[in-house]
Amino acid sequence: MIEARKISMMYPNGTEALKEVSFSVEKGEICSVIGPSGCGKSTLLFIFSGLLKPTEGKVFVNGKPVNSPRKDVSLILQDYGLFPWKNVRDNIAVGMKIQGFAENEIEKAVNSLIKKIGLIGFERSYPKQLSGGMRQRVAFARALALKPSIMLMDEPFSSLDALSRERMQDFLIQIWKETSTTIVLVTHNIEEAVLLGKKIVVLTERPGTVKEIVENEGAARIEYRYEEEYFERCREIRRLIGLKE
Amino acid sequence: MAKNRRLNELGRLNKLNRLNRLNGINGLTRMRIRGYVFSILVLLTLWAVGANLSSSPALPSPFIVVVSFVSDLPVLFPHILVSAYRVVYSILLALSFAIPIGLISYKEKIDSIVSPFVYLLYPIPHIVLLPIIILLFGIGDASKIFLISMIVFFQILVTARDAARNVSDYYILSLKSLGASEFDVYRHVIFPATLPKILTAMRISIGTAIAVLFFAESFATSSGLGYFILDSWSRADYNSLYSGIISMALLGFSFYLFVEFLEKRFCGWV
Numbered sequence: 001m002i003e004a005r006k007i008s009m010m011y012p013n014g015t016e017a018l019k020e021v022s023f024s025v026e027k028g029e030i031c032s033v034i035g036p037s038g039c040g041k042s043t044l045l046f047i048f049s050g051l052l053k054p055t056e057g058k059v060f061v062n063g064k065p066v067n068s069p070r071k072d073v074s075l076i077l078q079d080y081g082l083f084p085w086k087n088v089r090d091n092i093a094v095g096m097k098i099q100g101f102a103e104n105e106i107e108k109a110v111n112s113l114i115k116k117i118g119l120i121g122f123e124r125s126y127p128k129q130l131s132g133g134m135r136q137r138v139a140f141a142r143a144l145a146l147k148p149s150i151m152l153m154d155e156p157f158s159s160l161d162a163l164s165r166e167r168m169q170d171f172l173i174q175i176w177k178e179t180s181t182t183i184v185l186v187t188h189n190i191e192e193a194v195l196l197g198k199k200i201v202v203l204t205e206r207p208g209t210v211k212e213i214v215e216n217e218g219a220a221r222i223e224y225r226y227e228e229e230y231f232e233r234c235r236e237i238r239r240l241i242g243l244k245e
Numbered sequence: 246m247a248k249n250r251r252l253n254e255l256g257r258l259n260k261l262n263r264l265n266r267l268n269g270i271n272g273l274t275r276m277r278i279r280g281y282v283f284s285i286l287v288l289l290t291l292w293a294v295g296a297n298l299s300s301s302p303a304l305p306s307p308f309i310v311v312v313s314f315v316s317d318l319p320v321l322f323p324h325i326l327v328s329a330y331r332v333v334y335s336i337l338l339a340l341s342f343a344i345p346i347g348l349i350s351y352k353e354k355i356d357s358i359v360s361p362f363v364y365l366l367y368p369i370p371h372i373v374l375l376p377i378i379i380l381l382f383g384i385g386d387a388s389k390i391f392l393i394s395m396i397v398f399f400q401i402l403v404t405a406r407d408a409a410r411n412v413s414d415y416y417i418l419s420l421k422s423l424g425a426s427e428f429d430v431y432r433h434v435i436f437p438a439t440l441p442k443i444l445t446a447m448r449i450s451i452g453t454a455i456a457v458l459f460f461a462e463s464f465a466t467s468s469g470l471g472y473f474i475l476d477s478w479s480r481a482d483y484n485s486l487y488s489g490i491i492s493m494a495l496l497g498f499s500f501y502l503f504v505e506f507l508e509k510r511f512c513g514w515v
Contacts, residue, residue: 049422051422069424071424074423075422077418077419079415081415081422083434084514085437085438085512087514094420098420098425098426098429126513126514
């Protein structure tokens with residue numbers, strides 16, 4: 001379980017990114033965080049991951065305050081965060097290597113992940129030789145390699161075309177069903193937030209504060225895209241964000 | 246169905262990728278070799294024509310030079326070894342200081358200490374320090390190696406430092422989110438990210454190192470290619486003079502090829 005208690009973030013240059021943000025994410029839940037650009041969504045993830053310290057407030061994971069990156073939390077950055085100088089295999093393995101797993105254990109895990117993401121034959125390719133969707137899958141594999149109990153994702157699908165984007169959303173749902181990882185997903189795409197998030201946190205413009213938390217029980221199912229409830233939720237979020245119908 | 250189609254598509258992409266890579270490498274290598282052969286022929290022809298036109302003993306024809314180079318080899322060989330030893334030692338010494346100092350400069354705090362030193366010391370023409378270096382280190386190998394490595398050190402340091410400063414925080418954060426230590430950041434991000442620039446700097450340094458080597462070997466020594474060249478010159482033995490020059494050129498060329506090999510091996514991602 002993740003709990004944000006009154007998080008405020010003021011950057012040294014005076015930019016106020018977040019103001020008293022509080023919400024919690026249940027274990028095994030997917031939570032979408034949506035808001036206009038520049039509302040501090042990415043900052044929020046950095047704080048959750050322990051890479052940034054909030055100026056005020058605290059984040060608790062399983063009841064313990066977060067002060068530095070945790071081993072059981074994986075962060076997937078915008079544009080995937082892959083290293084251009086490492087091939088697919090080494091990009092997936094890097095997290096396990098850092099955390100000191102044995103070589104044969106890494107080998108086994110990486111092989112099964114490459115199979116899972118359908119990139120057999122691309123082990124030695126570099127990120128720039130892959131399509132956007134493939135890179136995204138490598139980033140997933142790298143995060144999954146550490147068997148995290150929490151995955152934080154920053155605009156994971158924003159640079160994909162519409163078709164790959166839907167495929168990757170389905171892929172994410174499938175991963176979530178298999179692993180029941182807790183996922184916090186930051187997005188500025190309303191349909192994506194509604195499709196994936198069982199809980200949708202709507203943030204205001206900068207400094208980001210929680211405008212509303214919308215429960216969205218039907219989410220995280222591929223079929224949800226075609227259901228009336230899904231469209232209804234999308235309209236609701238659109239209204240909340242302040243877009244005219 | 247959909248899954249099958251995707252697998253098929255992946256398979257095709259995969260095969261294409263591999264084919265491309267194979268053809269690409271073979272095709273490229275073949276073109277490269279053709280390019281080298283062509284340029285060598287053109288240079289030799291120009292040389293031969295020039296030698297014929299000038300008919301001066303200071304510009305013998307390439308054919309004579311090759312013959313004398315081969316017959317000089319037994320005498321040349323120890324000199325080549327000494328020179329190679331001095332250059333390799335100097336470059337390794339320079340790298341072992343320049344790379345670590347350059348890399349740790351990615352941190353603002355360290356850079357604020359390192360940078361002023363670099364800006365004050367780099368623009369000095371270090372080669373004019375030779376007399377002082379000889380006074381301090383004597384006329385043996387130590388002074389030559391010190392001079393060459395000092396010059397190469399600054400060239401590599403400036404490049405490594407600039408490259409490390411330019412590594413995006415994005416990659417460092419990405420690694421740190423995986424629980425990386427400070428050492429992991431150097432190992433997985435800073436070093437591999439700066440390696441292409443460092444190797445480029447090395448390529449440039451090789452030319453400088455050999456030029457400085459010639460200068461350092463030009464007096465107070467009786468070994469090395471610099472000595473061999475100047476000695477042949479003073480004896481007006483033009484054929485040996487050319488043998489020495491060619492040896493020096495080949496020395497530089499072989500280092501150059503070695504760096505290119507390193508680039509191919511470790512920087513395939515660029």
